[in-house]
Amino acid sequence: KRQELYDLVASMVADGVPIDGVGFEMHETQAGPEPGVITEMTKSYQKLGLEVAITELDVHTYDVDQQTQIYGDVMAEALAAGIRDISFWGFTDKHAY
Structure with a gap:
């Protein structure tokens, strides 16, 4: 899923679609996110020139x-x-998930 979304956004940026940034939705369970995943995802989008936010945590x-x-x-x-x-x-x- 992550790679598919990244590929879509990268393609849109390459095609000149005006995208300023992306937002991550993070609805975590007791396991939490795998260490390093946030950094990896953030850096990949930053390389496209995009701002990155966590829009739901x-x-x-x-x-x-x-x-x-x-x-x-x-x-x-x-x-x-x-x-x-x-x-x-x-x-x-x-009222959490």
């Missing part, structure tokens, strides 16, 4: 310590990769 787990760790890991990797815009999904865990 939530972590669904009932373990608050685990949730805190995953949010921290995601934020640290995202900021280190050059992402400057991060929006959280939902205002309460009660």
Whole structure:
């Protein structure tokens, strides 16, 4: 899925379609994202000249310590990769996925 979307966006950029950036939706479970994936994806889109944002971020787990760790890991990797815009999904865990 990731590669297909990247290929589509790269093709559109190559064709001159005016695209300024992309947004990642990250609805994470207790496993969290694989380390390095955020950086890899971000850098690939930045090479196309695009801004990258996390447009939806939530972590669904009932373990608050685990949730805190995953949010921290995601934020640290995202900021280190050059992402400057991060929006959280939902205002309460009660309505999370």
